[in-house]
Amino acid sequence: GGARRRPVVGFLHPACLGGGGGERVLWSAVNAIVDRPGPDVEVVIYAAWSAAFARALGTDALVAGVAADGGVRLELARSTVARQFGLTVPGGVRCVDLKTAWLLNPRLYPRFTLLLQSLAAIPVAAEALYRYPPSVLVDTAGHPFCAFLASALSPPLPVAAYVHYPVISTDMLAVVAARTPQFNHSATVSRSRLLSGVKLAYYRRFAALYGAAGARTTVAMANSTWTAAHVRSLWRPRPPYPLTVYPPAELRSLLCLPLRRQRHLMASIGQYRPEKRHALQLEVLAALRAGSPTAAAADVKLIMVGGASTPADHARVAALRVRAGELGLGEDALDIRVNVGRAEVVGVLGGVGIVLHTMVDEHFGIGVVEALAAGAVVVAHDSGGVATDIVGGGVDAATATGGSGCSAAAASAAAPAAIHRGVLVSGRGEGEVAAWAAGVRAVLRLDTDAYVGVQTRARQCVGRFGEEAFTAGFLGAMGGLVDDALATVGGGGARRKRQ
Known part of the structure; x- marks a missing residue:
């Protein structure tokens, strides 16, 4: 009363x-x-x-x-x-x-x-x-x-x-x-x-x-x-x-992670929703592993981490497992994890060398920010907030030169040092799998100094998040x-x- x-x-x-x-x-x-x-x-x-x-x-x-x-x-x-x-x-x-x-x-x-x-x-x-x-x-x-x-x-x-x-x-x-x-x-x-x-x-x-x-x-x-x-x-x-x-973004637990990484390990962080395009990630993984056994990408492994809160989400996870089998992606190539806790997400980000983010027109991309803070190199689509504010946008406070990403095509052809804070993949539809694979290979080809340089520049830009x-x-x-x-x-x- x-x-x-x-x-x-x-x-x-x-x-x-x-x-x-x-x-x-x-x-x-x-x-x-x-x-x-x-x-x-x-x-x-x-x-x-x-x-x-x-x-x-x-x-x-x-x-x-x-x-x-x-x-x-x-x-x-x-x-x-x-x-x-x-x-x-x-x-x-x-x-x-x-x-x-x-x-x-x-x-x-x-x-x-x-x-x-x-x-x-x-x-x-x-x-x-x-x-x-x-x-x-x-x-x-x-x-x-x-x-x-x-x-x-x-x-x-x-x-x-x-x-x-x-x-x-x-x-x-x-x-x-x-x-x-x-x-x-x-x-x-x-x-x-x-x-x-x-x-x-x-x-x-x-x-x-x-x-x-x-x-x-x-x-x-x-x-x-x-x-x-x-x-x-x-x-x-x-x-x-x-x-x-x-x-x-929760940055404290991520910024203290060591930069030394297993470069061939990739992760994908995001809810199991259609717009995240997890099926495309399987195609990219299969393309990467289809090269010669001596190629840098032949032993790449992808860890998918995401939330599933509805029956439709769980159905998508089941469909991903079926598709992985059709593509010949076994446990040595793919690990799908559902509804894991925060500590496990941090553990994954602290171990992988690359984070793959395939959503088009991602409005912001908090998972991308966390990947940068953790020290992983991001390969993401050149659109939305990821391009304008995170990987390809904003101002790098350390260098005051601005911060652009690098297109997959440019990363594939240019010197490894051309990658600034990550790789942005352009295009949609036909030929897209090849473009994403090229972006990943560009990161794998970086020498140690260039790779650490990308990690360092990425970490320097995340404070505003x-x-x-x-x-x-x-x-x-x-x-x-x-x-x-x-x-x-x-x-x-x-x-x-x-x-």
Whole structure:
């Protein structure tokens, strides 16, 4: 009973224990808000807690929902987040279980998935606001349509959005317009002028809706300059938004790893999702090992490490194992690991010489940052945030000469020292396997001094992606909203101690 004295910062993140980069941002943001100097605020996580608890127990979600009271949910979060990211979850965080979160399952919408899943976020957000009304709503899961609801309230509810990727982008429109087959644009549709035209019209109308929702967001943050450019073009927010706030990478345990590596060991770090293109990695591995027994790449081994949180993810893992068998890739060539803990990921990154990252238009690429910090040489696609901000972008503070990657073609032909912070592979479709293989071979051909030089330059560029930089950027963006909320409730109480 009685009015609450502290403002409430509510985070909308239904899959809060999913173990991906988005979840790392969530829990780092929660810690940033709780640990910030100044008056206290209450933090609430709106999530599908019953489903998360069910996965942890291997039991029925309904039974789990009955069993999982707020304290049990918080303990589940603490143990899971510590295992996934090595992060702590502060005491006192309130966990609100969203009964409507199932509406966000994309499998419910085999057609018009983008539109229907986005619209489904409105009733989910309505439940969150009804169950425990916040002073500020923070969307860290990519559900911008909740801003339609928040802006319709009286008074309007401030909404902050941390955008990991644009739900739709000008790149997606270009793919459909060019009728280019891709994981989210089937060959059946791309071959048909009529179907492609219909899909393009749908995408354009959805992009207009997406922009209207984004325009109602109070504070917009993006995880890379690439994402920010797309958000700016579609949402048209008032300056200075969107602000680029790089996701937090856990660097301390990686920067201390020795640089001495087994060059023939490669790793791939990323969730088992279609856009990560793990099947392409198998083709590249087979091509590398198909050379003569004396070739440098003949004994290359790939360790795939990733998360699988849905039946579809696990089905993809099973399909990868089948395909590996068809390509003749045995245990000496391939090791597929699923849902491993943080310590094991660090162990893998500390032993491999190369990290392969095949996603096209990766919005940021926190796995790439961690690979660079660990001392592995990255071979990645020349697109998205990986190209603009990490391997091929930004400023190398040590040399002040800027930092470009090196295309696979150039790396293959140029002197080994031409590789600056990693290899960026251009192109898609036919001939792509050969381009990726050429990029890996370029790294394998580096002499020891050149290889260590790449490792050193890569490590020098990652400081701007650390936890401290994220905290400063996130609080800088959120400060005005939190201050306004504090002023509305007349300040706050004493600081809550972390438990």
